[in-house]
Amino acid sequence: MKKHNLRYFLPLVVTLPSVVVGAIAMKFNGIPQMIFAQNLAYLLIAWLVSCFTVSIRHKTNKKISLKIMMVISLIIYMLTYIDGGIGGVHRWISIGPIRLYVSSILLPVFIIQLGTLFSVKNEMLAIVITIIVSIMLFLQPDASQLTAFVVPMIIIISKVNRSVLRHIVTILLVTLVILSWFFLDSLPAVPHVEEIVKMVSNMGMLWLTLGYASLAMLPSPFILLAPKSFELLSRCVGLYFIIIIISTWFGNFPVPLMGFGVSPIIGYFVAITWLIKDKTDLQNYV
Numbered sequence: 001m002k003k004h005n006l007r008y009f010l011p012l013v014v015t016l017p018s019v020v021v022g023a024i025a026m027k028f029n030g031i032p033q034m035i036f037a038q039n040l041a042y043l044l045i046a047w048l049v050s051c052f053t054v055s056i057r058h059k060t061n062k063k064i065s066l067k068i069m070m071v072i073s074l075i076i077y078m079l080t081y082i083d084g085g086i087g088g089v090h091r092w093i094s095i096g097p098i099r100l101y102v103s104s105i106l107l108p109v110f111i112i113q114l115g116t117l118f119s120v121k122n123e124m125l126a127i128v129i130t131i132i133v134s135i136m137l138f139l140q141p142d143a144s145q146l147t148a149f150v151v152p153m154i155i156i157i158s159k160v161n162r163s164v165l166r167h168i169v170t171i172l173l174v175t176l177v178i179l180s181w182f183f184l185d186s187l188p189a190v191p192h193v194e195e196i197v198k199m200v201s202n203m204g205m206l207w208l209t210l211g212y213a214s215l216a217m218l219p220s221p222f223i224l225l226a227p228k229s230f231e232l233l234s235r236c237v238g239l240y241f242i243i244i245i246i247s248t249w250f251g252n253f254p255v256p257l258m259g260f261g262v263s264p265i266i267g268y269f270v271a272i273t274w275l276i277k278d279k280t281d282l283q284n285y286v
Contacts, residue, residue: 007276008054011269012047014221015257017214019043019265021207022192022258025199031192035260042262046269054277070113070129073106077136089185091140101254101263103137103145108271111149111240115156115233123160127169130157134176143180144253148243150177152236159232189252196259197248215245215258218268221275237271 023036080090080102092099110133117126130153137146150173160166189195200211222238241256248255256264 008051010221010276011050011272012043014217014272015043015047015265015268017210017217018257021200021211021214022196022255022260025196025203025207025211025258026192026260028203029191029199031199035192038262039257039260039265042265043257046265050269050273053273066113066116069109073109073113074129074132076106077102077133080136080140087185087187089140089142089187091142091145098262101261103140103142103149104254104256104261104263105267105270107133107145107149108237108240108267111152111156111237112233112271112274114153115230115236118156118159119230119233123162127157127160127165131169131172134173138176138180141180141183141185143177143184144244144247144251146180147177147247148240150174151243152239155236155239156232184251187252190260193254193259193261194248194252196255200258211258215255218245218256221272225275234275237275241268241271 019039023040026036027033076093079093086092091101091103093102094100110129114126114130117123117129134146134150134153137149154170154173157166157169191199197208197211201208219238219241222234222241226232226234226238244253244256247253254261254264257268
């Protein structure tokens with residue numbers, strides 16, 4: 001098989017172990033089959049969409065499409081405050097019976113979009129949007145996603161030439177992150193979402209080791225396969241997933257892909273599709 005075609009299988013190879021280990025753990029712990037079967041179905045659909053997206057070529061104006069995506073993403077985020085929420089927590093948008101965890105879908109997109117804006121020297125717009133998104137995450141509240149978003153963005157912002165602006169923004173973002181961990185929500189953990197690793201551990205040390213190994217695979221493509229043209233940005237996206245995984249040890253936060261939920265699957269496939277898709281020069285955004 002040609003190396004060119006292998007890229008279509010990378011998303012499936014990286015994500016399948018976590019989803020399968022999670023599904024086996026759910027079955028072992030008595031979770032209904034309809035629950036874990038959904039994750040497998042979502043994974044297959046996301047992979048097929050990813051393959052289609054990678055195969056097509058876009059002929060749109062990159063600069064215009066980037067700004068349109070930023071506006072749409074911000075509007076979607078604002079809709080979380082219209083949704084009723086749960087116990088005063090506003091992280092979701094309900095579409096019929098499906099409740100989408102917006103941050104899991106959009107934050108990888110935001111990091112990619114904002115990193116691109118910084119790359120083409122549209123720094124003020126990127127900084128303003130970064131602050132807006134961080135404040136919305138703080139108000140939701142969502143310490144895990146806020147931390148996973150802010151840390152990569154601080155690394156990207158560190159490349160800004162204006163030191164005073166850079167320091168002010170960094171202090172503001174760090175303050176929001178610290179405060180967010182003092183005001184964690186009191187929502188109970190869902191066993192097959194936030195406590196899926198405990199379910200895996202119930203099957204023994206071997207399965208727990210396999211579970212952690214499968215989670216470690218998720219950020220690895222962004223770290224190990226980062227192209228030179230957007231190396232920092234790719235590794236910042238990988239850092240986002242690393243922090244999301246680590247934060248599950250410190251609070252009731254969803255375990256991506258291993259736990260039940262379509263949103264982390266969508267968000268991950270959006271990010272890895274961006275990574276493997278043929279990239280045009282960043283100057284096309286100018």
